[in-house]
Structures are given as structure tokens and as C-alpha cells.
Amino acid sequence: MSRGDGTECMSQPRVIVVGNEKGGAGKSTLAIHIAVGLLYSGRSVALLDLDLRQRSMARFFDNRKAWMLANGQKLPLPVEPDLGDGKVLARASEEEQLARFEAAFAEARRLADVVLIDTPGGDTALSRRAHGLADQIVTPMNDSFVDFDLLGQVDPVTLDLIRPSIYSESVWEARKNRAIAGGTPIDWVVVTNRLAVAAARNRLRLTDRLKKLAKRIGFRIGPGLRDRVIYRELFPFGLTVADLSNDIRPVAVSLAHVAARQEMRSLMMALGLEGAEAAFDVTE
Numbered sequence: 001m002s003r004g005d006g007t008e009c010m011s012q013p014r015v016i017v018v019g020n021e022k023g024g025a026g027k028s029t030l031a032i033h034i035a036v037g038l039l040y041s042g043r044s045v046a047l048l049d050l051d052l053r054q055r056s057m058a059r060f061f062d063n064r065k066a067w068m069l070a071n072g073q074k075l076p077l078p079v080e081p082d083l084g085d086g087k088v089l090a091r092a093s094e095e096e097q098l099a100r101f102e103a104a105f106a107e108a109r110r111l112a113d114v115v116l117i118d119t120p121g122g123d124t125a126l127s128r129r130a131h132g133l134a135d136q137i138v139t140p141m142n143d144s145f146v147d148f149d150l151l152g153q154v155d156p157v158t159l160d161l162i163r164p165s166i167y168s169e170s171v172w173e174a175r176k177n178r179a180i181a182g183g184t185p186i187d188w189v190v191v192t193n194r195l196a197v198a199a200a201r202n203r204l205r206l207t208d209r210l211k212k213l214a215k216r217i218g219f220r221i222g223p224g225l226r227d228r229v230i231y232r233e234l235f236p237f238g239l240t241v242a243d244l245s246n247d248i249r250p251v252a253v254s255l256a257h258v259a260a261r262q263e264m265r266s267l268m269m270a271l272g273l274e275g276a277e278a279a280f281d282v283t284e
Contacts, residue, residue: 019137022141041276046108048105050083051121068238134186138191140192141224148206152164152165192207241280242279
């Protein structure tokens with residue numbers, strides 16, 4: 001059963017890690033919308049924002065609380081186990097960082113149906129530990145060969161795949177360790193976010209290489225998001241397109257909002273988050 005009142009969750013929670021070693025691929029945007037979709041599905045969600053310097057996900061929900069208070073609205077909120085001051089923790093030793101994370105993760109497991117972890121760009125001890133605990137890893141990337149390097153190295157002449165990247169190998173290692181321990185296999189989903197309109201030929205090449213790499217190292221390819229203004233417009237309010245209604249419209253509603261809802265709905269379905277897609281149903 002869901003928990004939103006601080007009582008303990010008896011069953012083992014699902015752990016979702018949003019991970020990518022490169023910045024600017026939309027990790028926090030994905031994490032925020034996954035969290036809100038899950039909350040609207042009736043699940044309790046615990047957030048752990050391991051991007052200790054930026055903490056975009058944590059800041060979004062701070063904005064959400066402030067907006068609710070100022071406007072007299074009630075919206076679903078996650079549980080946020082205390083990791084302490086992010087900037088202070090970022091300067092701490094790896095041992096202290098991991099100890100704080102383990103304590104917060106233990107609390108999250110007790111209180112929520114889903115533990116959602118937003119990891120930093122870059123290879124850190126916290127990120128590696130989080131990936132090892134995941135039931136599902138969601139990796140966003142922009143649809144360009146610049147970002148493809150996150151997953152694999154390609155030949156500069158033929159664009160053929162040479163080898164998986166260090167990040168791909170680290171995910172493979174986490175999945176191998178889980179299998180050795182007899183745990184549930186880690187589901188890895190790569191979603192490609194579209195920037196501005198890209199050349200069709202380049203996108204086809206990228207899609208072809210991505211499919212080949214998916215077969216080689218075992219991830220699923222999910223639908224990503226376009227670079228839409230609406231996601232950035234709603235961030236200062238702590239809102240998503242799932243929150244918009246006749247009573248909640250801090251920005252003008254347009255067809256772009258409908259398209260954004262459809263994108264998010266497709267993503268929730270691809271991730272297998274039953275019920276979360278309904279939060280993004282198009283109602284108008």
C-alpha cells in the first residue's frame with residue numbers, strides 16, 4: 001500500500017535511478033516528471049537527489065511547496081530523506097558521502113513505494129552505489145553522436161560501433177553483480193531526447209547505431225522528450241504538465257502542453273510505471 005503519512009511501507013520498494021555521466025541531457029526533467037506521475041498514480045515516492053551541487057530535483061519540489069502555500073493549492077508531494085547540506089556533503093570524503101546516502105536510502109525504503117534517485121553527471125562513488133541498488137536505470141541522452149559517446153565509441157570514418165563506453169560497462173557490471181547475488185535483473189532503459197530539429201539522415205544513423213548497441217549490451221530504447229519551453233516555464237513554480245487544470249494555470253495553455261502530456265504518457269508506459277501514465281492524459 002502507498003504511504004504518504006510517514007508510516008512504513010511493508011513491501012520492498014521499487015528503486016529507479018536516473019543516470020547519465022554527461023550533463024545537459026535532461027536527467028532532472030525526467031526525474032521530476034517520473035516522480036509526479038508516480039505520485040498521481042497513488043504511490044508514495046521518496047526522492048534522493050545526489051547531484052549535490054545543483055540539486056535541481058530538490059529545488060523543484062522546494063518551489064512546489066512555496067507555490068502551494070502562496071496559492072492555497074494542494075498537490076501531491078514526495079518524501080525527501082535528509083542528506084544534509086549538499087554543498088557541504090559535496091566536499092566531504094567518499095566514506096562520509098556513502099554513509100549519509102546509506103542512511104537516507106534506508107529511510108526511503110521504509111517510507112515509500114518507490115525510491116527515485118537523481119544522480120550527478122560524472123563518475124562518483126555515490127552514483128556507482130546508486131546504480132548498484134537500482135531495479136530500473138533510466139538514461140537520457142540527446143539525439144546526437146556527441147551524446148552517443150556516453151554509451152559507446154564509434155569509428156570516426158564508418159560510424160561503426162567500436163566498443164561500449166565506460167558508463168555502459170559500469171551499468172553492465174552492476175547488472176552482473178545483481179545476477180551473481182541472485183537478485184531481480186536491473187531493467188535499463190535509454191531514452192533519446194530531441195533537441196532542435198535535427199537532420200533526418202543524422203537521426204537515422206544514430207537510431208541504427210543505438211539499436212545495434214542495445215542488442216550488444218542489453219538495454220531497451222524508450223521514447224524521449226523534445227526540448228520544449230513548457231518544461232522550463234513550469235519549473236520555477238514547481239509544477240509539471242500533469243498539474244495543469246482549470247484551477248492551476250500559471251502560464252498560458254497551448255497545443256504544446258498537449259504534446260508534452262502525450263510525450264510524458266508514452267514515456268511512463270515505456271517504463272512500465274502502471275497508472276503513472278494517467279497523470280498525463282489529455283483532458284482538453
